[in-house]
Amino acid sequence: MASVCGKMKLQLTIGLALLAACCLTNAYQGDGQPGCKTQQEIDIGxxxxxxxxxxxxKCETLNEPASKMRCPDEMGYMDSLKDCVIWDDWKWEKPAPPLSEVDQ
Incomplete structure (x- = not known):
C-alpha cells in the first residue's frame, strides 16, 4: 500500500511540474511597453x-511609444491599482501583453 501511495505522489508531483512548465512557457514574456496605438491605451494611461x-x-500621445516612469523610492507599481504602492501592499500580478506593441 505504501508503494502505491508513493507512486501516486510521484505522478502528482510530475504532473504539477509539467503543468507549471506549460503555464510558464505560455506566459507573456515581453517588458509590457505599449505602442500607444489605440485611444484605449491613451485613456488607460x-x-x-x-x-x-x-x-x-505611460502613454501620453497616440502613435508614440510609452515613456518609462519610476515609482518613488521604497514603492512598487501595481497594474491592478494603476499606481505605485509601498512594498508591504505590493503583490505580484501575472504579466499580460499590451494592447499594442512597439514597432521594432
Whole structure:
C-alpha cells in the first residue's frame, strides 16, 4: 500500500511540474511597453513594466511609444491599482501583453 501511495505522489508531483512548465512557457514574456496605438491605451494611461516592479509605462500621445516612469523610492507599481504602492501592499500580478506593441 505504501508503494502505491508513493507512486501516486510521484505522478502528482510530475504532473504539477509539467503543468507549471506549460503555464510558464505560455506566459507573456515581453517588458509590457505599449505602442500607444489605440485611444484605449491613451485613456488607460499607465501600464506595468513586466521586467521592473519599480517602473511603469505611460502613454501620453497616440502613435508614440510609452515613456518609462519610476515609482518613488521604497514603492512598487501595481497594474491592478494603476499606481505605485509601498512594498508591504505590493503583490505580484501575472504579466499580460499590451494592447499594442512597439514597432521594432
Amino acid at each position: 499607465v501600464f506595468r513594466d513586466n521586467w521592473d516592479a519599480t517602473s511603469f509605462w
